[in-house]
Amino acid sequence: MSRVALLTGTIGGIVGTITTALAVIWGFITNTFLGELSSYMSKLNWYLTSVFRPDLFYGFILPYPIPYFPSASTFAVTSFILVLLLIVTGLLTGIGFYGTYKIGGGAMGIVALIFSIIGITLGALLILMGNLTIAYMSAYVWGGETGYIPALPVPIPNLYLIWISFLVIGITFIILGSASIKVGEMTAMPSASKAAGILSIIGSIAFILDGLIGIWAHNIILAIIGFGLIFAAFILWAVVFYSSRNM
Numbered sequence: 126m127s128r129v130a131l132l133t134g135t136i137g138g139i140v141g142t143i144t145t146a147l148a149v150i151w152g153f154i155t156n157t158f159l160g161e162l163s164s165y166m167s168k169l170n171w172y173l174t175s176v177f178r179p180d181l182f183y184g185f186i187l188p189y190p191i192p193y194f195p196s197a198s199t200f201a202v203t204s205f206i207l208v209l210l211l212i213v214t215g216l217l218t219g220i221g222f223y224g225t226y227k228i229g230g231g232a233m234g235i236v237a238l239i240f241s242i243i244g245i246t247l248g249a250l251l252i253l254m255g256n257l258t259i260a261y262m263s264a265y266v267w268g269g270e271t272g273y274i275p276a277l278p279v280p281i282p283n284l285y286l287i288w289i290s291f292l293v294i295g296i297t298f299i300i301l302g303s304a305s306i307k308v309g310e311m312t313a314m315p316s317a318s319k320a321a322g323i324l325s326i327i328g329s330i331a332f333i334l335d336g337l338i339g340i341w342a343h344n345i346i347l348a349i350i351g352f353g354l355i356f357a358a359f360i361l362w363a364v365v366f367y368s369s370r371n372m
Contacts, residue, residue: 126222126227126370127224127227127370128227128370128371129224130220130221130223130224130227131221131224131225131228131366131367131369131370132224132366132367132370133217133220133224133242134217134218134220134221134222134224134283134325134362134363134366135221135363135366135367135370136217137213137214137216137217137218137219137220137221137363137366138218138221138359138360138361138362138363138364138365138366138367139212139342139359139363140210140213141214141217141218141355141356141357141359141362141363142356142359142360142363143210143349144207144210144211144213144214144359145353145355145356145359146356147203147206147210148207148211149349149352149353149356150203151200151203151204151207152286152345152346152348152349152352153349154196154199154200154201154203154368155287155345156344156345156346156349157196157200158194158196158197158200159282159284159344159345160364161193161194161195161196161197162194162262162281162343163343164278165190165192165193165194165279166262166264166342168190169277169279170188170264170265170286172190173262173264173266173276173277174265174266176358178365187321189199189217194229200256200282201256202313204253204255204256204271205253205256206251207249207252208249208250208252208253209249211245211246211248211249211252211366212245212246212249213247214359215241215242215243215244215245215246215249216228216241216242216246218241218245218301218359219238219239219240219241219242219364220238221362221366222234222237222238222241222301222304222308223237223238224234224366224369224370225237225304225308225311225312225366225369226238226308228311228312228369228372229309229311230307230312231307231308231311233303233304233307233308233325234304234308236300236304237300237301237305237308240297240300240301241297241301244284244293244294244297244300245279245294245297245298247293248291248293248294248297249287250357251286251287251290251293252286252290254285255281255282255283255285255286255287255288255290256282256283258278258282258283258286259281259282259283260280260281260282260284260285261278261279261280261281262278262279262281263275263276263277263278263279264277264279280326284340285340286344288335288336288339288340288345289336290336291332291333291335291336291339291345291348291351292332292333292336292337294329294332295330295331295332295333295336295351296329296333297328297329298325298326298329298332298355298358299325299326299330301322301325302322302323302324302325302326302329302358304322304327305318305321305322305325305362305365306318306319306322306323307322309322311372312365312368312369312372313365313368313369313372314364314365314368314369317364317365317368318361318362318365320361321357321358321359321361321365322358324354324355324357324358324361325354325355325358327354328350328351328352328353328354328355328358329351329355330351331347331348331351331354332347332348332351334347335347335348335351336348
């Protein structure tokens, strides 16, 4: 049973490297989309200012900005593919950690199994729901003595759920990283298992920081770094699981 589980985990490690590589690409696409959204909102705010501030000489000269987000469809498609790969990765990697439990890795193998499946799946579903549900950003107009006030809600994908997903994924990979360090001595490659755990934890910190501050900065640079570190962790996990298959 442990051999099957560890070979399954090996496949999970391989799928995980593909998933995290796509996630890095998705991250750059997302940042491009966020930049387009920010640019449109700036133009819209500038237009509304020109209309509702008659004291400004340019009055109604500015044309109404047309929404244009060329990366939106790519963002949606890559998000959907990423969600599917994350769910598969969580399942297969969790089974791999179950294999470490079967060869004497202790209860952390079971903990990693549970959190890998539930945590990564939950993070993936939050990304999906972020694409399928709507949030609003407000354009502002000049309100005289009250200053600028929100006046025109603009529907956008629910990006807040995506940043929450980074918190969930970050917590999950802290647990997986801790499990990798804990069970390392029971694997055929203790050093590689511990290195994967350290990379996973550092990557998780990047996820959590992005989940906390990225929503204000409107970029996911830290999450991209996190995916890059966990990409390396998945390579090591694939090697560790495969090397331990006959133990």
